[in-house]
Amino acid sequence: MRYLFILLLLVCTLSVVNAQKPPITNMTYKGWDMLLNYNISDNGKYIWYTYGSEVAGSSLVVRSVHGNYSRIFSGVMDAAFTSDNQHLVFSSPQGLGILKLRNNTITYDKRLSNYTLAAGGKWITAKVSDTLVLKDLHTTKEYAFKGVVSSLFNESGSVLLLNFRDSLVWLNLATMHLRKISSRSNIDNLVFAHADTAIAFTSGTQPDVQLHYFSNGMDSGRYVINAPALANMPLQFSEDDQLLFFKTVKVRDKQHESSYSKVSIWDYRDVRLQSQSAPDPYSPYTAVVPVSGGTVTYLENIDTTLVSTSGNKYALVSNVVNEEDGYWNDQQIRSYDLISLSNGLKKNIIHAPQQVRDFQLSPGELFVIWYDITGQQYFTYEIATGKTRCLTESITVSFIRERINRKEIFTYGIAGWLANDQRVLIYDEYDIWMLDPSGQTAPVNITNHYGHQHQTVVRVVYPHQLSILSVSDSVLLTCLDRNKNNGFMSITLGTNPAAAPIKMDPVVYHFPALVVFEPPPPIKARQANIYLLQRQSATQAPNLVITTDFKTFSPFSDIQPQHNFNWLTAELVHWPISDSLTGTGILYKPENFDSTKRYPVIFTYYEERSNELNIFPHVRLSSGTLTIAWYVSNGYLVFVPDIYRPTGKSGTAILQTVESAVRFLSLRTYVNAAKLGLQGHSFGGYETNYIIAHSNLFAAAQSSAGPAELFGLHGGLGFSGRSYHFISEVGQINQGVAPWKNPTIYIDGSPVLFADKINTPLLMMHNKEDGAVPFSQSVALFTALRRLGKPVWLLEYKGEGHVLYDWECQVDFTKRQEEFFGRYLKGDLPYTNLSKHN
Numbered sequence: 001m002r003y004l005f006i007l008l009l010l011v012c013t014l015s016v017v018n019a020q021k022p023p024i025t026n027m028t029y030k031g032w033d034m035l036l037n038y039n040i041s042d043n044g045k046y047i048w049y050t051y052g053s054e055v056a057g058s059s060l061v062v063r064s065v066h067g068n069y070s071r072i073f074s075g076v077m078d079a080a081f082t083s084d085n086q087h088l089v090f091s092s093p094q095g096l097g098i099l100k101l102r103n104n105t106i107t108y109d110k111r112l113s114n115y116t117l118a119a120g121g122k123w124i125t126a127k128v129s130d131t132l133v134l135k136d137l138h139t140t141k142e143y144a145f146k147g148v149v150s151s152l153f154n155e156s157g158s159v160l161l162l163n164f165r166d167s168l169v170w171l172n173l174a175t176m177h178l179r180k181i182s183s184r185s186n187i188d189n190l191v192f193a194h195a196d197t198a199i200a201f202t203s204g205t206q207p208d209v210q211l212h213y214f215s216n217g218m219d220s221g222r223y224v225i226n227a228p229a230l231a232n233m234p235l236q237f238s239e240d241d242q243l244l245f246f247k248t249v250k251v252r253d254k255q256h257e258s259s260y261s262k263v264s265i266w267d268y269r270d271v272r273l274q275s276q277s278a279p280d281p282y283s284p285y286t287a288v289v290p291v292s293g294g295t296v297t298y299l300e301n302i303d304t305t306l307v308s309t310s311g312n313k314y315a316l317v318s319n320v321v322n323e324e325d326g327y328w329n330d331q332q333i334r335s336y337d338l339i340s341l342s343n344g345l346k347k348n349i350i351h352a353p354q355q356v357r358d359f360q361l362s363p364g365e366l367f368v369i370w371y372d373i374t375g376q377q378y379f380t381y382e383i384a385t386g387k388t389r390c391l392t393e394s395i396t397v398s399f400i401r402e403r404i405n406r407k408e409i410f411t412y413g414i415a416g417w418l419a420n421d422q423r424v425l426i427y428d429e430y431d432i433w434m435l436d437p438s439g440q441t442a443p444v445n446i447t448n449h450y451g452h453q454h455q456t457v458v459r460v461v462y463p464h465q466l467s468i469l470s471v472s473d474s475v476l477l478t479c480l481d482r483n484k485n486n487g488f489m490s491i492t493l494g495t496n497p498a499a500a501p502i503k504m505d506p507v508v509y510h511f512p513a514l515v516v517f518e519p520p521p522p523i524k525a526r527q528a529n530i531y532l533l534q535r536q537s538a539t540q541a542p543n544l545v546i547t548t549d550f551k552t553f554s555p556f557s558d559i560q561p562q563h564n565f566n567w568l569t570a571e572l573v574h575w576p577i578s579d580s581l582t583g584t585g586i587l588y589k590p591e592n593f594d595s596t597k598r599y600p601v602i603f604t605y606y607e608e609r610s611n612e613l614n615i616f617p618h619v620r621l622s623s624g625t626l627t628i629a630w631y632v633s634n635g636y637l638v639f640v641p642d643i644y645r646p647t648g649k650s651g652t653a654i655l656q657t658v659e660s661a662v663r664f665l666s667l668r669t670y671v672n673a674a675k676l677g678l679q680g681h682s683f684g685g686y687e688t689n690y691i692i693a694h695s696n697l698f699a700a701a702q703s704s705a706g707p708a709e710l711f712g713l714h715g716g717l718g719f720s721g722r723s724y725h726f727i728s729e730v731g732q733i734n735q736g737v738a739p740w741k742n743p744t745i746y747i748d749g750s751p752v753l754f755a756d757k758i759n760t761p762l763l764m765m766h767n768k769e770d771g772a773v774p775f776s777q778s779v780a781l782f783t784a785l786r787r788l789g790k791p792v793w794l795l796e797y798k799g800e801g802h803v804l805y806d807w808e809c810q811v812d813f814t815k816r817q818e819e820f821f822g823r824y825l826k827g828d829l830p831y832t833n834l835s836k837h838n
Contacts, residue, residue, distance in 0.1 A: 021566040024633040029619045031055040041081040044528030084121025118157035154196045182221040193241040207251045231284045240312045247284035275721030297344040311365040324726040364421035367437045380437045389439040397428045407730035416466035448499040455482040484613040488550040507537045508614045536616045538570035567591045568632040575664035584610045585641035600675035600825035601637040606684045608642045621810035623803040624681040624704035648736040651749045675825045693754035700824035704765040708781035709752045755784035761791040763820045767800040
């Protein structure tokens with residue numbers, strides 16, 4: 001009985017504590033601790049990470065992977081392990097900090113702050129005024145070089161370049177021997193060759209810039225070219241170090257430049273509108289030359305542009321077109337050529353009007369690959385034989401995104417190539433295919449169709465490493481299933497009859513393109529089988545975990561600011577939109593949720609957002625969107641439905657999706673169906689405007705920078721003076737046709753034309769400097785509703801654009817949005833700050 005009493009007391013105490021957690025406020029974000037940066041030592045024995053907030057600043061934590069070693073340093077944002085695993089280096093308020101890991105001793109040098117570490121772990125450089133300090137971390141011995149403008153270590157850490165105002169010096173760090181390799185002034189754009197024993201650099205100023213090359217063993221650097229067209233810009237070696245890529249720039253002739261005119265003539269024969277920026281003949285363009293000098297091959301000009309990374313022998317180029325007009329004008333479809341880097345000769349591979357995606361040169365320069373939009377197949381062109389082959393005709397699944405909600409064609413993409421161009425890996429909606437670019441071997445689904453069978457998307461974790469792998473090597477994959485669980489899979493590059501995830505968890509570890517700022521891939525210790533990665537969910541802030549097998553994950557950090565507040569939970573919801581279509585969305589509830597209460601619900605949306613289920617929501621001010629964490633913490637439910645829109649039916653599909661979700665959620669007793677709100681920004685703003693023009697289910701709506709009149713939008717300009725035709729017909733608005741071909745769908749899709757049907761109080765935010773959606777769109781809806789006597793307000797922030805960047809504007813908008821919803825969804829006191837009239 002005594003134990004039962006204690007248990008009941010504990011439960012009651014926890015309930016009281018939970019109920020007493022304060023809600024998030026608008027200024028909570030200032031003290032909100034977050035994981036910032038992190039890394040693991042090469043031997044896998046130590047980890048550092050930084051965390052912090054605006055109020056508290058940042059702190060550095062250094063811990064051993066095994067054992068109890070731990071240290072904390074305040075005021076540190078970033079750090080670096082030396083590659084010999086002996087030191088951790090960081091900038092701090094006390095100066096340059098050097099922590100010796102073996103004996104836990106720390107030294108500070110107040111003179112030094114910003115630093116550069118050399119590979120090998122021995123050397124570090126830092127600037128003190130105009131003096132470069134070179135420090136030996138093993139002996140603490142220092143060398144000072146006065147007058148150094150810049151410096152550069154080679155990849156192996158065996159050489160340091162010292163760039164003085166009137167010379168360039170090569171310092172051999174093994175012997176400490178100094179060798180002057182150039183006496184030129186204004187030396188810049190230093191770059192080491194991949195072999196680490198040669199460099200390239202420029203000297204002089206525009207228009208008299210020279211390109212130089214030096215290799216260890218030469219007496220001094222020598223000219224490669226000396227041309228007035230050479231630009232003072234970064235240089236690049238080819239992978240075999242035999243070529244140098246550089247930029248050329250045409251010198252402006254002011255005498256022959258056209259004078260300013262007050263008139264712009266818009267001619268129907270022009271390739272671009274007068275509002276668009278035409279290709280600039282004075283822009284920098286890429287060229288290439290052998291390191292030994294000789295003939296320069298010009299790869300780009302006003303009519304030609306590079307389309308992929310250049311190799312040792314070839315590059316891919318295309319003609320310069322106004323590509324967004326290509327869907328109605330065949331002359332604005334790109335053609336693609338293979339160009340020789342040795343002599344500039346071109347071989348046409350794709351000729352307009354054929355349209356392709358994923359056009360790229362294989363790393364080994366044996367093949368060119370592309371996806372043909374009309375044929376819906378992948379092809380390769382074999383450079384040595386000139387043969388073109390279809391690689392996917394035996395595969396029945398689609399490689400294009402069929403749920404992209406627009407008429408544009410997007411593929412799932414190319415994962416990468418294996419070593420020596422043996423195979424190329426291609427994504428479908430769920431799985432990964434291994435194709436033989438020579439067409440001799442049949443395609444292999446290396447995930448054994450696991451993805452399609454289990455509705456799990458599988459992707460490569462380290463695509464940049466594929467080029468060093470061969471058939472039968474193992475590769476690490478990341479998986480995301482239909483319930484938004486995340487995990488990893490390890491397979492061999494071949495047939496895998498038992499392909500399956502190692503483990504799936506209701507969290508996010510890593511998945512490419514999951515959200516805009518996706519959690520990065522796991523970091524592997526270079527000399528040990530141990531990985532460091534993030535883990536997060538809607539209820540758990542991003543923190544570090546370590547693993548050796550991707551089955552067991554051990555927590556390494558514990559930053560949980562949400563524990564101090566009434567936080568939230570997230571539920572994946574499925575509901576019937578129609579007899580043939582099921583909807584998916586996320587329902588956010590407060591941590592102190594009480595099923596006996598009735599909550600107001602705000603619906604917010606864009607396109608597909610259900611993949612955010614296990615993403616930890618941001619705590620921040622609004623820049624035009626809805627801060628979900630604030631609203632849920634303050635007593636709202638928030639629902640985020642995926643929006644599916646067939647071409648030409650965007651409006652009706654949006655309405656059907658949201659209204660069906662309302663009907664479904666309203667069956668839950670805790671949903672107050674009389675207090676429903678809408679919120680959206682940009683395209684989400686259009687969705688909001690459209691819904692209230694066709695539905696009376698909502699008590700309040702807030703749209704930010706949203707279109708409202710599709711005829712004017714179609715004929716308008718946005719995104720740096722571009723025509724809205726493309727976006728309206730085949731892009732995000734997705735009408736499918738021009739308004740003169742089918743004016744009815746533009747009428748049906750224009751909320752302003754149904755202004756007399758709008759009864760939902762509306763708060764809009766839009767700014768004159770918006771370069772994406774014209775400000776006139778919101779003005780049109782506002783003036784219509786104002787004339788009809790409907791409750792509507794428009795917030796315009798001076799100097800702001802499509803989103804709010806100014807802190808004061810963000811604070812103001814955040815408060816007004818919150819008080820607007822508070823008035824109409826919670827019955828709070830009337831909001832007097834929206835109008836001069838009380």
